[in-house]
Amino acid sequence: MTDSPKRLAFIGTPELSVPFMKTLCESGYEIGLVVTGEDRRRGRGEEPSPSPVKRVAIEMELPVTHKVEDVENFEIDLAVVVAYGSFIPIELLERVQMINVHFSLLPRWRGPAPIERAILAGDTKSGVCVMEVGNEFDVGGVFSRQEVEILARDTTETLRDRLIEAGCELLVSTLDNGLGEPTPQEGEIVWAEKIIPREREIEWELEAEKIDRLVRIGGAWTTFAGKRFKIWKAEATSQEIKGQPGQLVGDQVATGKGSLRLIEVQSQNRARQAFDSWKLGARLEENCVFGDG
Structure with a gap:
């Protein structure tokens, strides 16, 4: 497709997809159908929501369906996929052209967790690709890409926000200019597997910088007094403090190299709070150690 498409189907589900849908409408593209995930319970005991x-599409008075196959029943030029979260049948891809917005510089970090994996790896740059949807995840050719710098203190949320902003601009400019022919992905293929809870457990024998990256992707945890203890905000320092890895000295924890200064924490069944506030109420003994099982 070389001409700029005007009537689109939008296929997406989570909050990060919403800005793309809004931007397309604001940029003059008509969305003839929105495909999204099924209603589900967002919290314990709650009714399906x-x-x-879907919520924003209804507010915008756009037609919504949960069946991706319905795109064939509407007159559209192209389907735009942003974090749909479900499999799209290969047979449908053969009949309806689809493009996808992916948050990495492909082929590095194919898969569901490219933002978190880039931060964990200590990458200095990420980016956005507008690509064709192929018969396997994230293997299609790339129509356009935009690099985005990863800043030293970026978290999953701050980096995601900048990638969304860059991605919205890239998507519209790519459609405005006409898709043209995609470029095959070249370079080392690296997979961004979903982060599982076990990977978020802090190993205090690692250097402080690596632990800090884990904290910055969100949900990093350890144990304290036999209970799970989350660290939401911290800062790596080069200061070496006496004590075994995991030992708390003041507001810093000894690691394999350097130390980690704690800023915001959450003890089990409690709300997040400043480390100093937690420490005041914790009645700590000397030589406290995190990661005690």
């Missing part, structure tokens, strides 16, 4: 994309 719509996905963020």
Whole structure:
């Protein structure tokens, strides 16, 4: 497709998909159908509620379906996929052209967790690709890409926000200019597997910088007094403090190299709070150690 498409189907589910849907409408593209995930319970005991994309689509008076096959029943030029979260049948891809917005510089970090994996790896740059949807995840050719710097203190949330902003601009400019022919992905293929809870457990024998990266992707945890203890905000320092890895000295924890200064924490069944506030109420003994099982 070389001409700029005007009537689109939008396929997405979570909150990060919403800005793309809004931007397309604001940029003059007509969305003839929105496909999104099924309504589901968002919390314990709650009634099923719509996905963020469905909620906003209804507010915008756009037609919504949960069946991706329905795109064939509407006159559209192209389907735009942003974090749909479900499999799209290969047979449908053969009949309806689809493009996808992916948050990495492909082929590095194919898969569901490219932002978190880039931060964990200590990458200095990430980016956004507008790509064709292929018969396997994230293997299609790339129509356009935009690099985004990863800043030293970036978290999953701050980096995601900048990638969304860059991605919205890239998507619209790519559509405005006409898709043209995609470029095959070249370079080392690296997979961004989903982060599982076990990976978020802090190993205090690692250097402080690596632990800090884990904290910055969100949900990093250790144990304290036999209970799970989350660290939401911290800062790596080069200061070497006496004590075994995991030992708390003041507001810093000894690691394999350097130390980690704690800023915001959360003890089990408690709300997040400043480390100093937690420490005041914790009645700590000397030589406290995190990661005690």
